[in-house]
Amino acid sequence: MSRYSDRTGPIKLGMVGGGQGAFIGGVHRIASRIDGHYQLVAGALSSTPEKAQASGRELGLADDRIYSDFEEMARTEAARDDGIEAVAIVTPNHMHAAAATAFLRVGIHVICDKPLTATMDDANALAAEVEKADALFVLTHNYTGYPMIRQAREMVANGDLGKLRVVQVEYPQDWLAEDMPDVKQAQWRTDPERSGAGGATGDIGTHAIHLARYVTGLEIDRLAADLDAFVPGRKVDDNAHVLLRYSGGAKGMLWCSQVAVGHENALRLRVFGEKGGLEWYQEEPNRLWHTPFGEPKRLLTRNGAGASEASTRVSRIPGGHPEGYLEGFANIYTEAAHAITAHRTGATPPAGVHFPGIDDGMFGVRFVAACVTSSKDDAAWVGLG
Amino acid sequence: MSRYSDRTGPIKLGMVGGGQGAFIGGVHRIASRIDGHYQLVAGALSSTPEKAQASGRELGLADDRIYSDFEEMARTEAARDDGIEAVAIVTPNHMHAAAATAFLRVGIHVICDKPLTATMDDANALAAEVEKADALFVLTHNYTGYPMIRQAREMVANGDLGKLRVVQVEYPQDWLAEDMPDVKQAQWRTDPERSGAGGATGDIGTHAIHLARYVTGLEIDRLAADLDAFVPGRKVDDNAHVLLRYSGGAKGMLWCSQVAVGHENALRLRVFGEKGGLEWYQEEPNRLWHTPFGEPKRLLTRNGAGASEASTRVSRIPGGHPEGYLEGFANIYTEAAHAITAHRTGATPPAGVHFPGIDDGMFGVRFVAACVTSSKDDAAWVGLG
C-alpha cells in the first residue's frame, strides 16, 4: 500500500531550486497549476537561507515549509501527515542526482528537470535509486507534451510513414552568441561543473534527440559529433553538428546551436519514411505537416480536422486557439499526476498516460557523453555506451 | 474600507455557469490558475441541481459551496467569512446581466465573459449596477491580454505609425459552416434568445472590433453592415461584412464569419498609418510585424528583440517559447487580480495594470445593435447610438 493511499484531491508538491531569478522553476510552477492537479506547499528554493525565505514567502509557502536544505526538507516532509507527495527538482544539473535521491529514498515522487545529471556517474547512481524506490521518477522533456508531437508519434507507430529513412532534428538558439558574464542563466549553463560536459549539447541537444527518439522510436546505433565553442573563452560547446545512424538503417542529423543569430527556440523535427513525411516546429506547435507520398501536403492542427486521439487527449481548447509551451509542459505534469494518483491505491493509470522517465534521462546523458567523446576523437563514430 | 480588507493571498473565486460540457468555463478556470492569483471555491455551475453537483464535485468544490441558483450563491457567499471575493460569469449571454447584478449588489467583484449581454436593455441595466457597485467589473475580451497586442497598442499610442489611415480586422472561423443541431455550443450561440441579436457579430465580431479599438484608440463614427445567415434555418448572422468610418478620418473594414471554410480562429488585425504598418494574427500570437514606411518589415517577438515594456510586463517565458490563448486570457485574470488586491485596501494598482470593463462591454453591445440595425436597413450608415 502506498503511504499516500488515503490522499485525495490535488497532489501536495514541493520544489527544490527555482528561487528568485531562476527561469525554469517558474515554468514548473505554472505547469503544475494549469490543470489543477498540484498544490505547491513546500520548497527548498535556494541553498542560501535568506533567498530561500524570500522566495518561499513570495510564493505563499508557510514559514515552516520553507527550507534551505533539501535533505532536511525530504526528512521533514516525509514525516508530516500532510507532507508533500511529489517534488519538482529544478536546480542546475549537477544537483539533480543528490536532490532526487533524497526524496526517492523517503518515497516522495520526483519530477526532475533535464538533463538527468551533469555526469554519467551521477546518472548511474540515480538510476539505481530509481530502481529501488517506491516512487515515480518523471523527467520533464516537456516538448513531448505537445499534442501534435503526440500525434506525430502515433502516426509513425501506426505506420503512416512506412519504414523510416531520414530523421532531421535541429534546435538553434542565439541567446549565447556573445559572452554573457552577468546573466545567471548563462553562467551556470556554460559552466561544466554545473551543467556537465555538454553545453548546447546538454541544454538543448538532449531535448532535440529525445524528441526525435520519442516520435520515431528509433534507437541510435552510432553517432559522429563535431562540437564547437565559438564564443571565446567558453568552456562547453555552443554548437554541435551530429551525424546519426539508427538501428535498422535510418539516418539522421542533429544540429543544436546557441549562436545561430536569428533563432529563438527553433526546435524543428522532420521525419521521412517510405510512404510519407512529417514536419513540426516548436515555435508553431499546434501545427503538424503531413505529406503522404504523392499527395498534397496537409496541415493537421491541434483539436482541428485531422487531429487524432493521441493529440486531443492532451488538448484543452479548440483548434486555432494556440496552446503553447506552458501547456505542453503542463501535459507532462498532468500525465505524472494521473500516474501519481493511480499510485496511491496501486491502480493502473488511465490508458495512454505516459511521460519521460529515468530511461530517457539515461539516454540523454549517454548522448551527451557520446557527443563529447566523438568530438574529442575528431568526430569518430561512437555508440551510446 | 473594503469588506475584503483583511484578505491576503489568493482571491477566492466563484463561478456561474461552466458546468460539464461547456467550453468557456474551463478556459476561465485555467486562466484563473495560471498565475496562482485565484482559488476556485464555489460555483453555480449549472441551474440543473444534479448537473451542478456533479460538475462541482469534479472540480473539488466543497458540497456546501455547490449551488444551482446564483442568487442563493451570492447571498450565501457574501455572508461567509471565507466567502468568495470574485465571481466568474460564464453562462450564455442572456444570463450575464442578472448574474452579474446579483454579485455586484453584494460587493463581489465580477469577471464576466463577453459579449456583455444579449440585449441593450440588459446592458444599460447592468451598466447602472456597475456604476453604483463597490466592486470591480471585468469583461474578458481576452485577446487584449496577448503581449504583442499590448505592444501594438503602445506603438500606436507612441505615434510609431503616425496618424492612422486604415484599420482592417477580421475574424473568420468555419465551425458553423453547417447546421449542428447536436452540439450544445452551436445551439445557444445561434439562438437569438440566448446569444442576442448578433450571431457571428456578437460572438466573434465583438472580439474583433474591441481589438481594433483597443489597439488603435479610434472611435467609430459610423458603420455600414451587411449581415447574412448562410446556413439554412439559422436565425442569427453567421457572416458579417462591415464598413467602418472612424472619427478623425480613418477608415476600416471588419469581416467576421463562421462559415469561412479553412479558418479556425483566424483573428487578424492590420493597422496602417502615415509612417508605418502593423500586422498581428491570433494563431501566431507571439509575433508582431512592424513596417516603418520605406524600411524592411520587422518581426517583433514576445520577450524577444524589439519587445517593449508593454509586452514584457505580461509575458512569462523567453521568446521563441510560445505563449498562447490561455496565457493571454490569464493576463486578463492577472490584471484583474492586481486591481482586486489593490481594492482590498484602497491602494492604487501597479502601473500599467488595465483590463476591459463595462465601457468596453457597452461598446460591444452597441456595435452589435448598430450592425443589426444597419443591415436591416440595407447596410445604411448608422452611428453606435
Added chain:
Amino acid sequence: MSRYSDRTGPIKLGMVGGGQGAFIGGVHRIASRIDGHYQLVAGALSSTPEKAQASGRELGLADDRIYSDFEEMARTEAARDDGIEAVAIVTPNHMHAAAATAFLRVGIHVICDKPLTATMDDANALAAEVEKADALFVLTHNYTGYPMIRQAREMVANGDLGKLRVVQVEYPQDWLAEDMPDVKQAQWRTDPERSGAGGATGDIGTHAIHLARYVTGLEIDRLAADLDAFVPGRKVDDNAHVLLRYSGGAKGMLWCSQVAVGHENALRLRVFGEKGGLEWYQEEPNRLWHTPFGEPKRLLTRNGAGASEASTRVSRIPGGHPEGYLEGFANIYTEAAHAITAHRTGATPPAGVHFPGIDDGMFGVRFVAACVTSSKDDAAWVGLG
C-alpha cells in the same frame, strides 16, 4: 481568309508606349519573349520622336520601324508584307482606346494593358470597334495567367467548393503612401486625366475584382464603395473599401490600397463555399490552399501533387521551382498566341485556350465607375450599369 493566312512561326509584334523609364512596357516585352511566340519588330514607344528613336534602337528595332505616331505605325505596318500581326498597347490608360482602335481598324490584333480605358465613353467606343474588327482583342489581366489561379477557377467550376457564399479579395500596396512628385509612374497613375476617375480602384482594384470574377464566375449584383484619397492633394482614390453582393446570394468584400504600409503587391483571394474554401496569395503564387470542409487544409502546388490539367497546361517547370509574375503574364501572351495563330487559318484554338478580352475590360471600367458613383453618394448601393 485572314490577311495573315500565310504566316508561320513567331508573331511579329509592335508596341505602343513602353519607352525608356516606363515599367509595364518592359514587362510586356519579357512576357512576349518567354515562350518564343513573338518577335518585336516595330514600335511607337513614345510620342516624343527623340525618345521613340532612342528607345527603339535600344530594343534593336530597325530604324524604319520606329515610329512616334501610332496612327502612322498602324497604317505603315498594315501595308508591309512583313508588317506586324499584333500590337501591345502599354500607354497610360487614357490612350488605350485611340491606339487600340487604330490597329483594330487595319486588322492588327491588339494586346492591351488594363484598365481598358480611362472613361466609360472610351470603353463603349472601343467595344464597338472590337465588335466589328477582324482582329482579336486581348486585355492583360495578367493575374489570371497564374497556373494556380487557373486551377482555382476549375475547382470552383467543378463544384469542389459547393455553392459559394463568401468571396474576399484584397490588393494592398504601399508605394503611394506618400506623395511622389518625381516618380513618373506615380504621376500618371494619380492623374485622373490619364488614369481615369479611379486611382487605386482603377490601377489595382480592377485586377482584384477581375480575379474574383474569373475564379468564382459570380456576377456583381450591387456594390457599395467607400473611396479615400489619404495623401494630401491626391486627386484620385488611394484606398477603397467595397462591399459586394453577388447574383445568387454570395457576398464579398474588396479592399485595395496604395497606402497600406508593409505591403508590396499583396493581392489575395479567398473563396468560401458550402463544401470548401480556397486561398491564394500573389506573392507566393505557386501555392493554392484548399480546405474541404471538415478535413485538413491542403497545399496544392504548381506542377506538384494535386495539380490539375488547368494549371499544368500553363506551367513550364517542376513544382518547387517557383514561376512568378512574368511567367503568369507570359501565359496571357501565349494563350493569345495560340488564338492568333489559329486565326491565321480560321482554325479553332487548342482546347482550354482563353484570355481576358473586351468584356472583361468593360467589366473593369464599369466597376470603377460604380465605385466612384457609390462613393460620391455616401457608399450607396449601385449596380454595374
Added chain:
Amino acid sequence: MSRYSDRTGPIKLGMVGGGQGAFIGGVHRIASRIDGHYQLVAGALSSTPEKAQASGRELGLADDRIYSDFEEMARTEAARDDGIEAVAIVTPNHMHAAAATAFLRVGIHVICDKPLTATMDDANALAAEVEKADALFVLTHNYTGYPMIRQAREMVANGDLGKLRVVQVEYPQDWLAEDMPDVKQAQWRTDPERSGAGGATGDIGTHAIHLARYVTGLEIDRLAADLDAFVPGRKVDDNAHVLLRYSGGAKGMLWCSQVAVGHENALRLRVFGEKGGLEWYQEEPNRLWHTPFGEPKRLLTRNGAGASEASTRVSRIPGGHPEGYLEGFANIYTEAAHAITAHRTGATPPAGVHFPGIDDGMFGVRFVAACVTSSKDDAAWVGLG
C-alpha cells in the same frame, strides 16, 4: 581580335541536348530568351537523327542547322559566317566534357549545365581545354542568379554578419522516393554511367554546396559524408549527410535528399556570424531574412525596402511581384551575354558582371568525389583533393 568582333545584337546560340522529353533544355531556352540577348539558331538536340529533326523543327530551327552530331555541329557552325557564337550544353552529365570541348576548340563560347562532368578525369581534361580556349566557359549554377542570393553574398562580403561561424545548407526533394523506371529524367540521373558517382550529391548537392560557397566565400577544409541509397536497387546515393569544416574555423552541415517526402525543391541556406544571421529559401526566393544580433529579424525583399545594388542590378520588376527560378536562371545567361558581348571587342564587361565558371565546376566535381570517398571510408574526414 575575337572572331565575332563584327557581331552586334543578339548572340546566336546553339544547343546540344534538350530534345523532346528533356527538362533542363527547355529551361535553358527560356532563360536565354527572357532578356532578349540570345537567338537560338542551331541544335544537336538529340543524338538520334529522327528525334533531333523533330525537336529542331518544333523549335523553328532551319533544317540545315539541325544536327545529330555535336562534333559536326561545331565544325559546321564555326565555318558559317552567321554561325553560332555560343552553345548551351544540356546533355546528361557524362557528355558535358566532350561536347564542351568540341565547341571550345573552335572558339565558340560554352554555357554548360551542372555538374561539370561525371568523372574527375573528364573534369580535369575539360579544365585544360577551357584554359587554352579563346572562349568563355559558363556553368549554370543558376541559384546564384537569384537577386537575394546576390545580396546575401554582398552582405557577407561587407562584413554585415561579422566573422562567420556556422553555415547550414540543405536541398531536400522527394521525387525519387520510389523507383521510377519509366521516367527518363529519373533514369539517367540515377545511372552512375551517365550522372557520375554521385546521385543526389551530384544532382542537387553540387547546387547546395556551390550556393554556400558563393554566398559565404568560405573554402572547405575537410568534410565527412554519409551517403545512402534508400530506394532498393538504386546505384547512386539518394540521400547525403555531410559535415563541413571550413578554413578559418567555421563549421557547417549539408543535407541533400531525393527521398524527403513533402519537399519539392526546398533548397535552403542559413549563414550565421558573430554579428548576424541570414536565411534564404529557394521556394520563396524574393525574400532574404536578416537578423542583426540583438535586433528584430528583418525581411529584405527583391527590389523592396532594404534591397541593395547587388540584387537590384539583376532584378526586373517591382518588389512583391515575384521573380522565380527562370528569372534567376536568366540572370546567369544575361551575365554571360554581357561577357560574351564584351569579348567581341576585348572590352571589359560592365561592373559587377560575374557568373559561375570552370573553377566552380571543378569544385563541384571534387565535392562529389570527396563525398563518395569519405562515405566509402565510413564517413572519414577528407579534403577536396
